[in-house]
Amino acid sequence: MGAITVTQIPLPQNSLVIGSLCPIHYGDAYRMALPKHFTGGVDELTELIFSPAANPSWAARLARLRNGIVRFFGLKTMGPSSRPSEGAGPSQPAPRRRLFPVIERTGRELLLGLDDRHLDFRISVQIVDNGADRWGVVTTVVRFHNLLGRAYFLPVKPIHRRMVPAIMKKAVAAWEKANPLGE
Template identity: 40%
Template sequence: MPRTAVDLVPLPGRSALAATPAHYTDAYRVVLPAHAPQEAPAVAQWLFGPGPAWVGGLMRLRDWLVRPFGLRTFPAATRPAPGTPLTTGGQLGPFRVFDVSPGEIILGQNDRHLDFRVSVLVEEAGPAAVVTTVVQFHNWFGRAYFTLIKPFHHLVVPALLRRAAGRQPAA
């Protein structure tokens, strides 16, 4: 089976995050297979579904390392059942849902050191999604923290997208 392409792309101009003040942004595009959902909330549930075991291990290590600093941790969160509607103010795993529309969903978290948002935008022209991350630092600790996790971010996001795009439809 060929490896699914995940491409680093510019932040989409039609994303709600395009106007968000940010110290850091990135966006990754993945072509969705024919059996993938077509609306952004369902695509987000699908993309952020079960990930590789090493990603879970990294998140547990991160939580263990940041706990002494009083930062928000992301314990294994319950996921809504497939098909459960996501609503503003709800949760998708460790992410808070900030905004929902058929074409885009905005997820993220706020903390003392930084705020981040993740957009899952379904492209109008075809079966593809763009996952954008926007980070706003609040202090020097936020900058230092993100400097340390940024290399992992660039591994984790494409890995999640490749895994989801290669997932077979439910039987």
């Protein structure tokens, strides 16, 4: 496939994420071309993006640091990953997809998120078909509840903007390595 490019795009108006929080105080969306031989659906793409193989080592270190700090403020920490339940079907949300609960789903999109005292966030993982091209789109929106939420997100925002594209690139690279073209 060559170099993997992730591009920041406007919030996709056809996404479940639009309207999932009101008001939206912060939002971003990133798009990447999926490999031509990737025939998986949104569940597989979400698993790739939230897999340990996609997590840059610097992001894992920052997550551990974050957990140590936010515990003092009574905020939720990120725990070990959970797997979706076997009984969840395409029209039912699985209870969790890695760290974040699945809130809603369609055949092409999963909406994940958490609500906390300081802020709520939603992450959408979407597959968009555009003729011969297939795109993976990851959208994040945040609603702040108070000053703590705004203060918390201030240092998180620039890290988030680096981390999401890095994770997307690493996820596709890991998939391509495990699924070389022609095999």
